[in-house]
Amino acid sequence: MDYDKKFEELKQRYTLEEIAESFVFPGKEQTPEERAEFARLRMEHWNNTSPEKRMKYQLIGLKYRMKHCMEGRKESMDTTANFLQQYIDITNKKQKGLADDLSINPSTLSRILNGKESIGKSLAYRLERHSGKLIPAIYWWKLAQKEIEQDIMTNVVDREREAKMVKNALLVGVT
Amino acid sequence: MKILHKPSETLQDAVIELMENDDWERVYQSDEFEFDWAKERKWTVYKLTLEGDTIIQGLVAIEDIVRESRIHVHLIENALSNRGKDKIYDYVAGCLLASLCEIAFDKRYEGFVSLHSKTEIISLYTNKYRFREMGQNLFIMGENSLLLIEKYLR
Numbered sequence: 001m002d003y004d005k006k007f008e009e010l011k012q013r014y015t016l017e018e019i020a021e022s023f024v025f026p027g028k029e030q031t032p033e034e035r036a037e038f039a040r041l042r043m044e045h046w047n048n049t050s051p052e053k054r055m056k057y058q059l060i061g062l063k064y065r066m067k068h069c070m071e072g073r074k075e076s077m078d079t080t081a082n083f084l085q086q087y088i089d090i091t092n093k094k095q096k097g098l099a100d101d102l103s104i105n106p107s108t109l110s111r112i113l114n115g116k117e118s119i120g121k122s123l124a125y126r127l128e129r130h131s132g133k134l135i136p137a138i139y140w141w142k143l144a145q146k147e148i149e150q151d152i153m154t155n156v157v158d159r160e161r162e163a164k165m166v167k168n169a170l171l172v173g174v175t
Numbered sequence: 176m177k178i179l180h181k182p183s184e185t186l187q188d189a190v191i192e193l194m195e196n197d198d199w200e201r202v203y204q205s206d207e208f209e210f211d212w213a214k215e216r217k218w219t220v221y222k223l224t225l226e227g228d229t230i231i232q233g234l235v236a237i238e239d240i241v242r243e244s245r246i247h248v249h250l251i252e253n254a255l256s257n258r259g260k261d262k263i264y265d266y267v268a269g270c271l272l273a274s275l276c277e278i279a280f281d282k283r284y285e286g287f288v289s290l291h292s293k294t295e296i297i298s299l300y301t302n303k304y305r306f307r308e309m310g311q312n313l314f315i316m317g318e319n320s321l322l323l324i325e326k327y328l329r
Contacts, residue, residue: 006210007293014259020299022258022268024235024251025210027293030312038312042243042287045316049285057285057317064281074193076281 003027058090059134066139070146080143081115087127087135102126119144176274176328178225178232179265187264188226191274194234198222202231207254212236218249223271232257233267237275239282245314246279248272248290266327272304273327276320286320289313 003025010019030038049057066083068076088098095113099106104123111117119127124137124144151158177186194202202212208231212220215236223233236249251271257264272288279286289312292300297313300306304323306313315323 003293007295016296017299018259020296020303022251022253022262024248024268024272024290024292024300026249026291030291038289038309039243041309042245042289042314045287046244046285049317053317054285057280058283060286060321061280061283064277067277068281071190 055090055092056134059087059131062086062090063135063139066135066143070139070142079115080119080140080147081113083140083143084119084127085113087131091130098130101130118148176270178223178267178270181262181265189223189232189270190226191221191223191271194220194222198229198231201229202234205231205254207231207256208234208252209255210250210252212250212252215250221271221274223267223274230254232264233271235271235275237278244282244284245287245289246275246282246284248275248288269304269323269327272315273323276315276324277328279316279320285317287314287316288320 006025007019010023014022062083065076065078065086069078069083088095091098093101095109096106099109102109102123103126108117112119112123119140121137121141124140127140128135128137176189176191178189179185180187199212199216202208212234215234218236218238220234220236222231223235224231231254233251233253235251238247238249240247251268253262253267256262257267275288276286279288289309290300290306291312297308300313301308304315305319306315307319
């Protein structure tokens with residue numbers, strides 16, 4: 001597409017401000033040297049980020065991965081356990097260290113990371129506080145609930161095991 | 176996220192999603208878009224719609240440049256009815272750009288989004304969206320990306 005021609009057309013109909021409010025399209029084609037220079041400058045910015053800022057931005061990245069997962073975006077789908085593992089990696093914690101910080105038993109944290117236990121309300125609050133409020137408790141809670149919902153819909157083994165524990169089940173409605 | 180319905184001055188819920196096959200057909204047959212979006216299918220293309228609606232209010236084509244840890248914007252176009260002084264919905268391009276900042280955090284790029292623009296309108300992107308100039312390109316990252324997200328997606 002001839003963007004110069006299109007730009008001239010648009011200028012007949014819109015002010016420059018209106019164009020900037022409604023479009024982004026490229027200017028003149030960049031040379032390989034210009035592209036290489038931009039890549040170099042980009043990596044310079046990357047290398048200049050302080051460790052504190054990097055951790056903050058990585059935690060914000062985790063928050064948006066969790067948000068996009070909640071929204072059902074295919075490219076961000078993951079499990080709560082994996083999100084929690086990412087949290088541990090970003091904060092450079094050992095499992096035991098994080099369990100201590102959160103005042104929970106290391107075995108509880110291990111069970112959550114192995115997908116054998118869900119994150120409850122208390123832990124969601126604690127993770128929110130631990131992240132400096134960068135990751136809201138509701139994100140952990142909603143993702144955990146989504147997994148429980150999925151489990152209830154598909155887990156035949158648990159349903160049958162729990163059914164065996166029931167006495168005097170009402171016959172109404174049983175087919 | 177919310178876009179502003181100008182006639183009623185009310186904010187309405189909107190969503191950004193990846194384009195699907197049905198959407199492409201709608202875009203090709205629509206008079207609302209004048210750029211050749213068929214040529215953009217090689218990139219990742221997102222649409223902005225009102226929640227629960229199929230009418231596309233704006234489109235963005237991006238490239239995920241992994242080796243440079245950045246999202247590059249190739250094209251943004253508001254639907255015809257959302258342009259100029261008589262636009263129906265405002266904040267469409269702002270919401271699209273802010274969503275790209277979110278994606279750039281999601282992908283561990285520290286919110287780095289770049290675009291390449293006509294020289295005549297560079298200052299408008301820097302003033303309105305806090306983009307900065309770097310050579311021939313514009314970029315936004317870090318705290319400025321967070322401010323854009325806060326402005327358009329809160």
